[in-house]
Amino acid sequence: MFAVVFACMALLLGVQGVHNGDDIDWNRHGYLVKILLRERNTDNATACTGTLISPSAVLTSIKCFPNLPETTYDGVLIIALPKTKKTLKRAMLSVHAEGEVAVIKIHKIQTKVCEPAPAPPRVARLNIKPTLLKTPWNHVDPLDLVYKHCRLVGFKTEDDPIDSVESSKAMSVELKLKEDSETLMFAEVSDAGTACWDDIGAPLECALNEEDVWVQVGLLDSIYAQPPNEDWDVSNATCSDIKTMRFAVFADESLPRSVELIDKVGVFAVYDDCEF
Numbered sequence: 001m002f003a004v005v006f007a008c009m010a011l012l013l014g015v016q017g018v019h020n021g022d023d024i025d026w027n028r029h030g031y032l033v034k035i036l037l038r039e040r041n042t043d044n045a046t047a048c049t050g051t052l053i054s055p056s057a058v059l060t061s062i063k064c065f066p067n068l069p070e071t072t073y074d075g076v077l078i079i080a081l082p083k084t085k086k087t088l089k090r091a092m093l094s095v096h097a098e099g100e101v102a103v104i105k106i107h108k109i110q111t112k113v114c115e116p117a118p119a120p121p122r123v124a125r126l127n128i129k130p131t132l133l134k135t136p137w138n139h140v141d142p143l144d145l146v147y148k149h150c151r152l153v154g155f156k157t158e159d160d161p162i163d164s165v166e167s168s169k170a171m172s173v174e175l176k177l178k179e180d181s182e183t184l185m186f187a188e189v190s191d192a193g194t195a196c197w198d199d200i201g202a203p204l205e206c207a208l209n210e211e212d213v214w215v216q217v218g219l220l221d222s223i224y225a226q227p228p229n230e231d232w233d234v235s236n237a238t239c240s241d242i243k244t245m246r247f248a249v250f251a252d253e254s255l256p257r258s259v260e261l262i263d264k265v266g267v268f269a270v271y272d273d274c275e276f
Helices: 002-012 142-147 161-166 254-262 264-273
Strands: 022-025 032-039 045-054 057-061 073-080 087-098 101-106 149-155 169-175 184-188 203-207 214-225 242-249
Touching: 032 057, 032 149, 045 214, 045 264, 057 214, 057 254, 073 101, 087 254, 101 254, 142 184, 149 214, 254 264
Parallel strands: none
Antiparallel strands: 022 169, 032 045, 032 073, 045 057, 057 101, 073 087, 087 101, 149 169, 149 203, 184 242, 203 214, 214 242
């Protein structure tokens, strides 16, 4: 039954990921997760991107669940298996959405998410530092990101929906961020590439210090297309029509509260295991 639901969801989607970015290896960025969602009792399907933040939790955008709490969603999450081109599929057990973020609960994955260096961790590095003496969450001032080296990481666009679901191709796009509001930033699309429809929820990563360590400080919240002519219709939009990407920055309590409800222990444990 699970396989049938997964196949139907894949066929319903016209998956569109990162366009014209720099090729990267999904196995080197194994925290990236493909998310397929369907509104229960309807054929409305959505594809998004998320990040594994513990063996049992995936972080994404609230925009992937536009009709919560009135609508119940079924979901399948696709996770890369280390050192192979195979993937692991997990059903969505529950979700908590607040502010601009959503945290999804899944059955715990049994493979290691923290390997000895130089192997990369398979969980996203959030801007937290668990201690016994103070709150572990280090909120980011969006204005500071204007001067930081930042990028978007997501999956490569494929023409065929099934190819997109099964593909192991990932891409990154260098960003020059500009201020939008207290918790939002935006970036104009350049020749370096752009996000596309199904990158919503993809991680915004920045190097916050001189060590040049990539930290997830936000996620892709929305994208905006510019009509190329008067006859243009949004239903015919392509990735190349997108001109602006908007990002939600983790600058308030929405993410900490969501993690608290879904898997606080698991999220904090990986920071010791991965030696972040």
